[in-house]
Amino acid sequence: MFNSLSDRLTSTFKNLRTRGRLSEADIDATVREIRRALLDADVAVSVVREFTAAVRERALGSEVSGALNPAQQVVKIVNEELVEILGGQTRALTFAKVPPTVIMLAGLQGAGKTTLAGKLALALKEQGHTPLLVAADLQRPNAVNQLAVVAERAGVPVFAPHPGNTSAVDDAIVDGDPVAVARDGVATARARQHDVVIVDTAGRLGIDELLMRQAADIRAAVQPDEVLFVIDAMIGQDAVNTAKAFADGVDFTGVVLSKLDGDARGGAALSVAKVTGRPIMFASTGEKLTDFEVFHPDRMASRILDMGDVLTLIEQAERAFDSEQAAKMAEKVATGQDFTLADFLVQMQQLKNMGSMKKMLGMLPGMGQMREALDSFDEREVDRIEAVIRSMTPAERDNPKIINGSRRARIARGSGTTTTAVNQLLERFEGAQKMMRQMSRGGGPNGMPALPG
Numbered sequence: 515m516f517n518s519l520s521d522r523l524t525s526t527f528k529n530l531r532t533r534g535r536l537s538e539a540d541i542d543a544t545v546r547e548i549r550r551a552l553l554d555a556d557v558a559v560s561v562v563r564e565f566t567a568a569v570r571e572r573a574l575g576s577e578v579s580g581a582l583n584p585a586q587q588v589v590k591i592v593n594e595e596l597v598e599i600l601g602g603q604t605r606a607l608t609f610a611k612v613p614p615t616v617i618m619l620a621g622l623q624g625a626g627k628t629t630l631a632g633k634l635a636l637a638l639k640e641q642g643h644t645p646l647l648v649a650a651d652l653q654r655p656n657a658v659n660q661l662a663v664v665a666e667r668a669g670v671p672v673f674a675p676h677p678g679n680t681s682a683v684d685d686a687i688v689d690g691d692p693v694a695v696a697r698d699g700v701a702t703a704r705a706r707q708h709d710v711v712i713v714d715t716a717g718r719l720g721i722d723e724l725l726m727r728q729a730a731d732i733r734a735a736v737q738p739d740e741v742l743f744v745i746d747a748m749i750g751q752d753a754v755n756t757a758k759a760f761a762d763g764v765d766f767t768g769v770v771l772s773k774l775d776g777d778a779r780g781g782a783a784l785s786v787a788k789v790t791g792r793p794i795m796f797a798s799t800g801e802k803l804t805d806f807e808v809f810h811p812d813r814m815a816s817r818i819l820d821m822g823d824v825l826t827l828i829e830q831a832e833r834a835f836d837s838e839q840a841a842k843m844a845e846k847v848a849t850g851q852d853f854t855l856a857d858f859l860v861q862m863q864q865l866k867n868m869g870s871m872k873k874m875l876g877m878l879p880g881m882g883q884m885r886e887a888l889d890s891f892d893e894r895e896v897d898r899i900e901a902v903i904r905s906m907t908p909a910e911r912d913n914p915k916i917i918n919g920s921r922r923a924r925i926a927r928g929s930g931t932t933t934t935a936v937n938q939l940l941e942r943f944e945g946a947q948k949m950m951r952q953m954s955r956g957g958g959p960n961g962m963p964a965l966p967g
């Protein structure tokens with residue numbers, strides 16, 4: 515769904531990732547790229563403006579300049595702001611204290627309401643609820659039939675104007691009173707002790723007065739606990755106007771994005787929560803009844819930014835890394851002092867504080883394709899390196915060049931490793947040291963430790 519937006523944003527960040535400290539010009543260029551990507555994806559102009567202003571302000575502030583890795587911090591900010599426009603917290607359905615809980619569906623014709631009614635009924639049934647579907651869409655000739663079919667597939671009963679006769683819909687039904695049907699449907703649910711009622715209502719191809727009035731009348735008659743506004747994520751910029759019209763005309767408690775499996779630009783869908791101030795609660799992702807998921811703003815943001823679970827990783831790093839130590843390290847590198855084995859040891863320990871290396875590496879995006887390498891990663895490697903460094907004298911840690919052949923053999927014995935392992939570590943360390951020197955000459959230090967192996 516958000517593939518092209520996702521590609522645009524990730525390539526913007528790729529440009530940033532190669533940099534150390536960020537100038538105001540770097541940040542402005544990034545914000546400009548983000549703005550273009552969002553606008554091209556059909557995100558509403560007002561939302562884009564607010565979003566980019568928030569990102570820019572935060573990116574210029576101390577949270578980025580004081581960060582271990584400024585570029586990553588910018589990504590973190592974009593992610594947080596994206597979660598915010600998507601509604602912040604995950605919002606679950608509210609159930610009535612006294613059943614039945616009444617859920618009303620509203621939206622344009624073709625938005626996916628009837629399909630959603632079946633999906634929601636199935637999901638609720640699987641959670642142990644006993645939903646009843648009510649066919650109050652008497653506008654479209656085949657709507658009652660369609661709901662009956664969906665209900666059967668979900669294995670839940672349906673309340674229709676002519677119970678038992680869902681094979682054909684005649685004029686009498688089309689002319690029926692949807693408000694009365696909705697009211698009777700809820701009364702029936704109460705009598706038959708269904709704990710949830712889902713009321714499907716009519717939609718028009720476009721917004722019109724009559725449709726709004728009817729939906730508002732149904733709302734007044736059945737006093738729903740939730741009114742879910744279903745919107746086709748592929749309708750582009752119209753999404754915002756449609757959502758506003760429904761918010762004014764019927765009002766709703768939550769949004770359902772349907773057809774999220776499509777490949778349209780879909781950014782308009784990203785505007786709906788912000789523009790209406792109502793949370794996105796569910797996503798519909800296909801024609802099957804099981805193509806349905808609870809909408810998590812944070813996970814959707816991660817998906818859009820193609821970041822795996824890097825955020826958890828960054829957060830864990832922030833927690834595990836002692837900022838005083840990191841600052842000392844940065845200072846050391848910036849002033850051209852040598853990065854020593856003692857520093858390396860401190861960094862290894864901080865790395866270990868973050869938990870299992872395998873689990874951490876697995877949180878990186880794209881790691882799915884590197885499963886094999888990940889599986890062969892040996893956690894004990896970190897312990898071995900630590901043991902080798904601990905077997906050296908402080909003078910040796912400061913200046914490994916003084917470690918001769920016999921000392922190498924002695925260190926290997928002391929650490930329970932081999933001379934080859936000691937040699938390898940010293941070689942790798944020399945490489946890391948060279949890299950640190952280059953960094954202190956080139957961009958700023960980023961404080962991240964060199965990974966073993």
Ligand code: GDP
Pocket residue numbers: 621622623624625626627628629630660717772773774775776798799800801805
């Ligand atoms: P309603 O008029 O709002 O009740 O919309 P329907 O439930 O009848 O859906 C309209 C069309 O969209 C139907 O052909 C559905 O099969 C299709 N549809 C509904 N939801 C989805 C979805 O999430 N993904 C896809 N690809 N198609 C959907």
